[in-house]
Amino acid sequence: MNQSHARYQPGDPPKAATSIDYFGESVSDTNASRSLLFLQAEALDKATNNNDWSIHADLTVAPRTEYLHWLWQAKFVAAKNVSTVSDTMLRACGGSGYKTDLGIERILRDGKAGWVMGPSNEVLRQFVGKTTLMGMEVLDYWEQVPNHRAVHHEIKKMTLHQRKQLAQDILKDVETAEKGDAAKHPFQDSDFENPFNTCPPAYNNREFKTPDGVNHAPGLNPDKWTPLVLKKYVDVSDKMASFMFSLPNPSDHTGCYTGQYVIVKVNIRGKEHTRYFSPVSRPNAFGQIELVLRFETQGLMSQHFKALKPGDKVEFQGPCGGFEYEPNKLDEITLLASGGGITPGMQMIRDIMNNPDDKTKINLLYFSDNYTEILYREELDSYAAKDSRLRIVYTLGEAPENWEGEEGFIDTQMIDKHVTKPDGIKHKIVMCGGPTMSISCLHSLRSLGFPSHYIFIYGQFGTEQVRTVYGQNVQLSGHKCDNVLWATVGEKFLFRDAGT
Ligand SMILES: Cc1cc2nc3c(=O)[nH]c(=O)nc-3n(C[C@H](O)[C@H](O)[C@H](O)COP(=O)(O)OP(=O)(O)OC[C@H]3O[C@@H](n4cnc5c(N)ncnc54)[C@H](O)[C@@H]3O)c2cc1C
Secondary structure (H helix, E strand, O other), rough: OHHOOOOOOOOOOOOOOOHHHHHHHHHHHHHHHHHHHHHHHHHHHHHOOOHHHHHHHHHOOOOOHHHHHHHHHHHHHHHHHHHHHHHHHHHHHHHHHHHHHOOOOOOOOHHHHHHHEEEEHHHHHHHHHHHHOOOOHOOOOOOOOOOHHHHHHHHHOOOHHHHHHHHHHHHHHHHHHHHHHHOOOOOOOOOOOOOOOOOOOOOOOEEOOOOOOOOOOOOOOOOOOOOEEEEEEEEOOOEEEEEEEEOOOOOEEEEOOOEEEEEEEEOOOEEEEEEEOOOOOOOOOOOEEHHHHHHHHOOHHHHHHOOOOOOOOEEEEEEEEEEEEEOOOOOOOEEEEEHHHHHHHHHHHHHHHOOOOOOEEEEEEEEEEEHHHOOHHHHHHHOOOOOEEEEEEEEEOOOOOOOOEEEEOOOOHHHEEEEEEEOOOEEEEEOOOOOOHHHHHHHHHHHOOOHHHHHEOOOOHHHHHHHHOOOOOOOOOOOOOOEEEEEEEEEEEEEEHHHH
């Protein structure tokens, strides 16, 4: 008799789960989650006479609130279900579940990221536990009440030295907090897209002649859409490709400053969509602009780009913001990059490497998932081999045998080893990666004594991330090479801050 078809008897050793078992478990879990949600929806309808909004003319009527406790549970169970079902399905599909086209790994990643990064699920679990045991009145919705018991408990674990260090850090935070809004730049944070900006992004509308007598004008405009033709499309890794577009005239510069990003508009099924991109080409790589895109499984813009053919048109506007690099304003620039976050750094590296008169040193600490995902490795290595201004340290999630670079995410030890210490030089640290990378690197930088105003982060929430780690009223970097440390007198730092 074929053993695989033998009926399972109680007492037999547990058999390995099959795909059918996985599906059975996933369908049961999902339906349990859906049923809880359905019950809640039904209860909310009942409580409001089938969503009769007229009862809310009296603003004190809030009949749904008594279901809050149950709604937290429904949300918690649903979020947990996304994570466990996508994980189970991945196992059911074996190795092929990791193929990006299936979309499972994306959902798993997003589900797990939501679990870890969005504290909401963990907070919900706390809410449900606390209110079940102690009633709704113990809730501290906005985390306003410090938990002294937990604080004392943690402090007890510290050595005397660690306690002293913590006390000094807290005193520093209090000092900056007492300065209040006076420490804040009047323009900074007023532009959501460019929270570090100390003034609106600059536009390089200059027309100039090169020694060959050719006149160069800006090809893009920050206020008008310019259609650009796709010249070529080259895969740069499994998940990323480079797209080279022609500027309107072969002699055009982009009109951007090095480090700035642009906005792109496409029409997909009759609807316009826009996304920001950091070009990897230099503003003065005349006649062209190069973007590198990561293909997101369900990404609207990236999937549209994937289908583009040479000759197709895409509309561009820019510059829109970003760091504005200028030659010889800094002694050193450090780039902390992860995956596709190399794009603004690549632009700066190409710019500095193409300008022998620029004395600025550039230091790249670059994390990639694996060796094949290191973007522009050959080009980067060839620059570093012949130009002492560029120093590169690669770090890999999965390193091949005999790998001589670093391994794992960028951490305190790596920054300590590879980033020049804050010793009075004019230095900026430019970060581009995900929020998890930014926060973790910020903690490392702070613990190693790097001042907050050294640090520029690409992305909308960069200043918030700096404040989360350094304190609410700390001095922030501007978007230019200005407010950098330029001298130290004893223990006191002096700043040159052209932005204020
Ligand atoms: C300043 C700046 C510079 C940038 N520079 C670059 C750059 O140089 N290169 C680059 O690649 N990107 C860059 N980006 C990011 C870029 O703007 C886009 O956000 C990115 O390309 C994704 O856009 P998309 O339309 O392809 O994805 P979207 O459609 O916006 O989707 C976003 C995410 O949601 C997921 N998703 C969407 N729909 C679903 C669904 N139904 N189910 C499950 N998941 C779903 C997608 O898979 C994707 O992960 C930059 C962003 C900023 C702010």
